[in-house]
Amino acid sequence: MENKYQPITIKICQEIIDIVGENNFITGDLDKLEPYSHDEVADKAFAVMPEIVVKPTSTLQISEIMKLANREMIPVTPRGAGSGLSGGAVPVFGGIVLSLEKMNHILEVDTENLLVVVEPGVITNDINERVKNLNLFFAGYPMSVEACFIGGNVAENAGGGKAVKYGVTGRYIMGLEVVLPSGEIVQFGGKRVKDVAGYDMVNLMVGSEGTLGIFTKIFIKLLPLPKTKADLLVLFKTPEEAIAMVPKIMTTAGIIPTAIEFMDQLSIKTACEYLNESLPYEQAGAMLLIEVDGTDRKMVEQDYECIGDLCQENGAIEVYVAPNHTTQERIWAVRRNIAEAFKVYSPIQSLEDIVVPFASIPEILPILDELSTRFNIVIPCYGHAGDGNLHVTAVKKPEMSLDEWNAIEKSFLIELYKEVIKLGGSISGEHGIGSKRSEFLPLMMNPTVIDLQKKIKLAFDPNLILNPGKIFPQVHEI
Amino acid sequence: MENKYQPITIKICQEIIDIVGENNFITGDLDKLEPYSHDEVADKAFAVMPEIVVKPTSTLQISEIMKLANREMIPVTPRGAGSGLSGGAVPVFGGIVLSLEKMNHILEVDTENLLVVVEPGVITNDINERVKNLNLFFAGYPMSVEACFIGGNVAENAGGGKAVKYGVTGRYIMGLEVVLPSGEIVQFGGKRVKDVAGYDMVNLMVGSEGTLGIFTKIFIKLLPLPKTKADLLVLFKTPEEAIAMVPKIMTTAGIIPTAIEFMDQLSIKTACEYLNESLPYEQAGAMLLIEVDGTDRKMVEQDYECIGDLCQENGAIEVYVAPNHTTQERIWAVRRNIAEAFKVYSPIQSLEDIVVPFASIPEILPILDELSTRFNIVIPCYGHAGDGNLHVTAVKKPEMSLDEWNAIEKSFLIELYKEVIKLGGSISGEHGIGSKRSEFLPLMMNPTVIDLQKKIKLAFDPNLILNPGKIFPQVHEI
Numbered sequence: 001m002e003n004k005y006q007p008i009t010i011k012i013c014q015e016i017i018d019i020v021g022e023n024n025f026i027t028g029d030l031d032k033l034e035p036y037s038h039d040e041v042a043d044k045a046f047a048v049m050p051e052i053v054v055k056p057t058s059t060l061q062i063s064e065i066m067k068l069a070n071r072e073m074i075p076v077t078p079r080g081a082g083s084g085l086s087g088g089a090v091p092v093f094g095g096i097v098l099s100l101e102k103m104n105h106i107l108e109v110d111t112e113n114l115l116v117v118v119e120p121g122v123i124t125n126d127i128n129e130r131v132k133n134l135n136l137f138f139a140g141y142p143m144s145v146e147a148c149f150i151g152g153n154v155a156e157n158a159g160g161g162k163a164v165k166y167g168v169t170g171r172y173i174m175g176l177e178v179v180l181p182s183g184e185i186v187q188f189g190g191k192r193v194k195d196v197a198g199y200d201m202v203n204l205m206v207g208s209e210g211t212l213g214i215f216t217k218i219f220i221k222l223l224p225l226p227k228t229k230a231d232l233l234v235l236f237k238t239p240e241e242a243i244a245m246v247p248k249i250m251t252t253a254g255i256i257p258t259a260i261e262f263m264d265q266l267s268i269k270t271a272c273e274y275l276n277e278s279l280p281y282e283q284a285g286a287m288l289l290i291e292v293d294g295t296d297r298k299m300v301e302q303d304y305e306c307i308g309d310l311c312q313e314n315g316a317i318e319v320y321v322a323p324n325h326t327t328q329e330r331i332w333a334v335r336r337n338i339a340e341a342f343k344v345y346s347p348i349q350s351l352e353d354i355v356v357p358f359a360s361i362p363e364i365l366p367i368l369d370e371l372s373t374r375f376n377i378v379i380p381c382y383g384h385a386g387d388g389n390l391h392v393t394a395v396k397k398p399e400m401s402l403d404e405w406n407a408i409e410k411s412f413l414i415e416l417y418k419e420v421i422k423l424g425g426s427i428s429g430e431h432g433i434g435s436k437r438s439e440f441l442p443l444m445m446n447p448t449v450i451d452l453q454k455k456i457k458l459a460f461d462p463n464l465i466l467n468p469g470k471i472f473p474q475v476h477e478i
Numbered sequence: 479m480e481n482k483y484q485p486i487t488i489k490i491c492q493e494i495i496d497i498v499g500e501n502n503f504i505t506g507d508l509d510k511l512e513p514y515s516h517d518e519v520a521d522k523a524f525a526v527m528p529e530i531v532v533k534p535t536s537t538l539q540i541s542e543i544m545k546l547a548n549r550e551m552i553p554v555t556p557r558g559a560g561s562g563l564s565g566g567a568v569p570v571f572g573g574i575v576l577s578l579e580k581m582n583h584i585l586e587v588d589t590e591n592l593l594v595v596v597e598p599g600v601i602t603n604d605i606n607e608r609v610k611n612l613n614l615f616f617a618g619y620p621m622s623v624e625a626c627f628i629g630g631n632v633a634e635n636a637g638g639g640k641a642v643k644y645g646v647t648g649r650y651i652m653g654l655e656v657v658l659p660s661g662e663i664v665q666f667g668g669k670r671v672k673d674v675a676g677y678d679m680v681n682l683m684v685g686s687e688g689t690l691g692i693f694t695k696i697f698i699k700l701l702p703l704p705k706t707k708a709d710l711l712v713l714f715k716t717p718e719e720a721i722a723m724v725p726k727i728m729t730t731a732g733i734i735p736t737a738i739e740f741m742d743q744l745s746i747k748t749a750c751e752y753l754n755e756s757l758p759y760e761q762a763g764a765m766l767l768i769e770v771d772g773t774d775r776k777m778v779e780q781d782y783e784c785i786g787d788l789c790q791e792n793g794a795i796e797v798y799v800a801p802n803h804t805t806q807e808r809i810w811a812v813r814r815n816i817a818e819a820f821k822v823y824s825p826i827q828s829l830e831d832i833v834v835p836f837a838s839i840p841e842i843l844p845i846l847d848e849l850s851t852r853f854n855i856v857i858p859c860y861g862h863a864g865d866g867n868l869h870v871t872a873v874k875k876p877e878m879s880l881d882e883w884n885a886i887e888k889s890f891l892i893e894l895y896k897e898v899i900k901l902g903g904s905i906s907g908e909h910g911i912g913s914k915r916s917e918f919l920p921l922m923m924n925p926t927v928i929d930l931q932k933k934i935k936l937a938f939d940p941n942l943i944l945n946p947g948k949i950f951p952q953v954h955e956i
Contacts, residue, residue, distance in 0.1 A: 112837035114725050135729045157674050168672060170681075171649065184926050191835035193865045194646060194907040196635050196685050197915075198923060198949055199931050203648075203681035207674050224732040247592050251613045254702040254773040295732040299777050357669035359590035387671040429672040437675075445676060448662050452937055453677050459933035471676055 005093055005465075006073045008051045016054060016096075019064045024055040024102065036097045039084040041436055042349055046087045050077070050097040057102045059177065059185055059216040066214070066466075067183030069096060075468050076181075078210040080120065080152030083144045085351060086434025088156065088209050092469035098214065100151050106130055107217065113191050114222045115174060120151025120215045127220065136222040139166035142430075143336075151215050157207030159430030164386030165258045165293075166223075168430065170206040175219035178205060178212075181461035190219055204456070209432050210467040212460040229258065229293035230304045231322040233331045234311045235284035239264060240362040241315045242286040246386055247359070248314065249290070253306045261289040262385030264365065267338045270380065274341035277334060283317055288385065289335050338382050339393070346378070348396035348405055350413065354420045355429035358388035367419045368392060375412045376400065389429035392416065417443050433471045441473060483571055483943075484551045486529045494532060494574075497542045502533040502580065514575045517562040519914055520827055524565045528555070528575040535580045537655065537663055537694040544692070544944075545661030547574060553946050554659075556688040558598065558630030561622045563829060564912025566634065566687050570947035576692065578629050584608055585695065591669050592700045593652060598629025598693045605698065614700040617644035620908075621814075629693050635685030637908030642864030643736045643771075644701075646908065648684040653697035656683060659690075659939035668697055682934070687910050688945040690938040707736065707771035708782045709800040711809045712789045713762035717742060718840040719793045720764040724864055725837070726792065727768070731784045739767040740863030742843065745816045748858065752819035755812060761795055766863065767813050816860050817871070824856070826874035826883055828891065832898045833907035836866035845897045846870060853890045854878065867907035870894065895921050911949045919951060 008027075017025050026032045030049070038047035056062045069076045075095035082089055091097050104121035111134055116127055125145045127138045142148055142160040152158070154176070159168045175189030188201040205212055236242040242262060249255055263271070268281045281287075288311075292303040301323070308319045322328040342349065356364055365381065372379045378397055383390040394412055396405045417427045421444045427437055442450065454472055457464075486505075495503050504510045508527070516525035534540045547554045553573035560567055569575050582599035589612055594605055603623045605616045620626055620638040630636070632654070637646045653667030666679040683690055714720040720740060727733055741749070746759045759765075766789075770781040779801075786797045800806040820827065834842055843859065850857045856875055861868040872890055874883045895905045899922045905915055920928065932950055935942075 110837075111729065112725055113835045114728055135732060157678070159672055163672070167649070170678070171645070180926070186924060186927050188927070191902045192833045192904050192907075193836065194637055194641070194833050194862075194867050195904040196906050196908060196910050197904045197919060198911065198927070199690075199934060200635070200648070200681050200685050201927065201931070203678050207678050212677075224728045224734060227732060247590055250592055250702050251589065254613060254705060256702060296777065296780065299774065302774065355670045355672050357591045358671065359588075384672075389672050424669045426670050426673040426675050428674050429670075430674060432674050433676065441675060446664060448658070449664050449666070449676070449679065453679070455937035456677060456934055459930055459937065 003093065004073055005075050005095065008074055008095065012068070012072055012074070013052065015068055016052065016065065019061050020054050020056050024057065026053040027051065035082070036079065036099065037090065039082045039087060039089050041085060041087050042347065042351065046090060046436060048090050048092050048094065050091040051094050053097045053099055055099045055102045059179060062098065062179045062214055062216060063183045063185050065096070065098065066179055066181060069465050070182055070463055073463060073465065075465050077467050078214045080149035080155070081123070081147055083148045084152060084156060084432065084434065086428065086432040087436045088432050088434035088470060090435055092435050100149060103216065109134070110191065115191060116220050116222060118150055118218050118220065120149060120218060122150050124148050124150050124153055131222060132225060135225045137225045138172060138220055139223050140169040140172055150218055154206055154215055154218055155208065155210045156430065156432045159384065159387065159389060161261070161384070162258050163384060164260050165256045170203055172221045173202055173206055173218065174221050176202055176205050176215050177217035179214045179216055181213065181463070181466040209434060209470050211457060211470055212466070224295065226293035227295050228297045228300050229291055230300050231328045231331050232290040232304055232308055233320040233322070234288045234290065235281070235317040236286050236288070236315060237283065237317060239286040239365050242288050243359065243361045243385060245288060245311055245314060248310060249307055253310050255292065255303050255307060257290050257307070257386065258293045259289065259291040260386035261335050261383065262361065262390070263287045263289070263335060263338065263382040264380065266378070267380040267382040268334065270341045270345060271334050271338045274344060275333060275337055279334070280318065289331060335382070338380060342380055342393060342395050346395050346398050348402065350394040350409060352392045352394070352416065353383070353389060353429050353431045354392055354416065354425055354427060355387070355389045356420055356423045356425035358385060360423045360425070361385060361388060361390065363423060364390070364419065371412060371415055375408050377412065387429065388425070413440065414443065435469055438469070438471055438473050441471065481571065482551055483553050483573065486552055486573065490546070490550055490552070491530065493546055494530065494543065497539050498532050498534050502535065504531040505529065513560070514557065514577065515568065517560045517565060517567045519563060519565050520825070520829065524568060524914060526568050526570050526572065528569040529572050531575045531577055533577045533580045537657060540576065540657045540692055540694060541661045541663050543574070543576065544657055544659060547943050548660055548941055551941060551943065553943050555945050556692045558627035558633070559601070559625055561626040562630060562634060562910065562912065564906070564910040565914045566910050566912035566948060568913055570913050578627065581694065587612070588669065593669060594698050594700060596628055596696050596698065598627060598696060600628050602626050602628050602631055609700060610703060613703045615703045616650060616698055617701050618647040618650055628696055632684055632693055632696055633686065633688045634908065634910045637862065637865065637867060639739070639862070640736050641862060642738050643734045648681055650699045651680055651684050651696065652699050654680055654683050654693050655695035656691035657694055659941070659944040687912060687948050689935060689948055690944070702773065704771035705773050706775045706778050707769060708778050709806045709809050710768040710782055710786055711798040711800070712766045712768065713759070713795040714764050714766070714793060715761065715795060717764040717843050720766050721836065721839045721863060723766060723789055723792060726788060727785055731788055733770065733781050733785060735768050735785070735864065736771045737767065737769040738864035739813050739861065740839065740868070741765045741767070741813060741816065741860040742858065744856070745858040745860040746812065748819045748823060749812050749816045752822060753811060753815055757812070758796065767809060813860070816858060820858055820871060820873050824873050824876050826880070828872040828887060830870045830872070830894065831861070831867060831907050831909045832870055832894065832903060832905060833865070833867045834898055834901045834903035836863060838901045838903070839863060839866060839868065841901060842868070842897065849890060849893055853886050855890065865907065866903070891918065892921070913947055916947070916949055916951050919949065
């Protein structure tokens with residue numbers, strides 16, 4: 001199928017204004033359109049300007065816009081907070097950016113059924129602010145929790161810092177009201193905890209990157225709020241020793257920590273220097289940041305002591321315990337500031353989020369060393385060790401020219417992805433394929449599976465008007 | 479599309495024997511074919527004889543059979559242990575029953591990545607027997623755990639007795655090797671914990687009732703084995719008081735129990751009389767069976783004391799604590815023997831597994847009373863209160879004639895389902911739609927959603943040869 005998208009005429013603009021109102025419509029003004037041309041992907045080459053931006057305030061308005069777009073063959077790109085890292089909210093074929101920023105209401109807090117019903121434009125952290133006095137929380141915890149929208153989290157199946165114990169966003173999504181590309185409004189799931197009637201449409205929508213429908217209501221399961229937590233920062237001589245702790249903590253100690261974050265020496269060194277942090281990182285080949293939480297102070301103490309002892313029995317150089325908020329902040333600052341520290345070192349980078357089976361993390365590290373030498377770039381490696389999800393980042397050395405960087409970036413990514421796939425991994429654990437990685441999808445997915453997924457896409461969106469150019473390479477060759 | 483299935487000729491039989499070998503092939507002998515004509519649905523009207531039964535021993539054999547069946551337009555019905563409760567393994571269009579009973583190997587126990595890789599014919603409980611010495615377990619726990627196959631659990635997304643804390647089967651499925659209806663062999667997911675590349679094909683396969691592909695390898699996440707547990711049997715005057723405890727336990731006490739099972743007075747009375755159990759059930763309008771587990775004995779004690787106190791503060795008549803195996807068995811015996819007790823009372827029944835938002839359980843109970851009077855049948859109600867998943871069972875009174883029963887059964891189911899749907903529920907929480915409930919699916923699912931799901935089915939199985947007649951009404955009218 002060829003690209004048959006049509007430009008947006010003045011007549012169509014007027015129709016759209018009739019739907020959403022003048023105040024919820026942007027066109028012409030490049031300064032106002034520009035923020036909707038990109039997400040948080042560093043490379044501006046991925047940015048594309050929309051023809052118009054609309055900010056609907058209701059499900060019905062979204063339905064009307066989709067009917068019009070479907071009739072007129074105009075591409076529509078849904079957008080949350082724009083905090084994504086794969087170009088998912090970028091209108092790669094122009095057309096309409098449909099921003100959910102005004103659909104930002106917490107519609108219901110159902111304390112009897114332990115759930116909330118929210119619109120997609122709610123800031124994720126606002127959900128927890130709203131329910132914390134009820135001793136409840138939503139366990140999804142992307143690192144951008146204070147800025148990102150819950151709709152984007154669902155669309156990308158966001159992971160984050162608490163997935164070892166609590167899993168990723170999808171585990172908490174009980175139901176979705178969805179506007180289909182045709183404009184029809186349907187609901188998958190709802191307030192029921194279980195449901196096996198037909199295929200699992202809720203999980204098909206979760207992580208579909210805005211290509212199958214636009215979420216307008218999200219039913220989210222809540223959990224009892226843990227009342228206390230503690231963090232451990234554990235230094236190891238080698239990454240192997242560090243990673244070997246992941247299954248040991250779960251089997252020998254029988255504990256599932258909230259988080260097990262990994263940092264290699266390069267990441268630690270750069271973050272510590274950036275922060276003027278005095279940790280004795282010179283001897284440490286790797287660090288783990290381990291968090292435990294629970295309802296009972298004593299139990300949490302027992303857990304972190306048990307994990308600390310186990311780490312020391314298994315070769316840890318040093319175990320720092322952070323039982324209170326101040327020390328916890330100091331420890332997490334090292335982990336959180338890695339990305340920032342490398343941006344100061346050199347802003348030209350490609351932030352990746354590869355996944356390998358977590359026991360294979362030690363195997364990927366010498367490969368990164370080799371790639372670093374071969375491509376003459378810096379490659380810090382840190383991330384969610386308990387999930388095998390690593391934010392391997394290719395960083396241009398300040399002395400490398402932009403031309404040289406542009407010449408090697410793609411080759412580096414292909415080499416990295418091939419090694420990850422050889423280990424049984426994936427090219428994205430939580431950021432998504434979007435437009436940034438679509439050309440690389442065939443490296444890991446065989447043509448039969450890509451073909452099945454394209455047929456699913458076509459079942460929902462026969463005219464390919466919803467978020468085209470995402471996930472699949474050459475979407476128009478279906 | 480019309481039914482264009484072809485009969486199995488002698489030539490095709492020979493081809494199939496060439497693939498699986500004479501010993502793994504049954505035809506002609508009605509006594510040997512009969513066990514493959516039904517599952518555990520009580521009503522024999524749902525049984526259909528297969529033309530042949532094959533018992534492949536490898537993925538490649540399954541692939542060859544599917545290629546042949548697809549070419550010759552012969553329906554194939556995959557079958558696990560036959561312990562299903564929706565007719566899912568019944569060959570409603572005849573053809574081939576493909577039994578996975580010889581694909582029964584635990585292929586790998588990966589203690590570094592905390593997972594097992596198994597074939598679909600492994601008995602679910604055997605997985606836990608195999609890994610318990612490693613301090614690990616698989617948290618899926620259908621009530622038939624000692625008989626059912628893991629492949630069937632995945633195909634139906636089985637729930638069971640531990641879902642409040644641990645969720646249902648799907649949460650633990652990390653990857654699947656699948657033979658597609660075309661005979662192609664693909665893998666979705668694997669040993670990686672996270673993966674957002676493309677649509678979530680693993681969860682699309684989970685619960686698809688054998689209609690999209692045949693699982694040949696299943697990658698299952700393991701958890702630390704809880705070292706201790708305790709049970710509480712709590713008697714309440716009214717179902718309302720009992721159900722109100724579900725959110726209270728989670729919010730006020732901050733505890734997620736392993737199980738919260740509900741039994742209404744009729745269920746308790748019948749089970750107690752059957753067991754000669756001396757519980758003072760006369761005053762109890764409802765009972766909860768609450769289980770807590772954990773790694774630490776003291777913590778579990780603290781949890782059950784806290785829950786017990788909370789129940790008493792909220793009107794419980796009596797709280798029985800079962801801290802050891804013997805007393806736990808006594809308590810669970812009441813719950814487990816409800817179905818058996820009613821079979822002794824009257825074997826003609828329809829076992830349902832409706833779901834409502836759990837806070838709505840008190841609303842469904844007077845409706846059951848009314849339906850019981852209107853249709854002159856007995857309707858015990860018990861099940862997984864923490865999930866809102868109730869095994870409402872329609873039981874023919876001994877004095878009712880079979881003709882009268884046959885005349886009212888369907889009307890009763892329609893009335894029940896309509897009420898459940900009004901409350902935001904589903905007609906099946908864990909047993910599946912299969913052939914037993916396919917005619918009722920349109921009661922809860924709008925035509926657009928059914929149409930989307932049929933298109934997904936067609937993407938995988940354009941000739942509709944894999945497990946036809948399941949889930950969708952009138953599958954050949956796609």
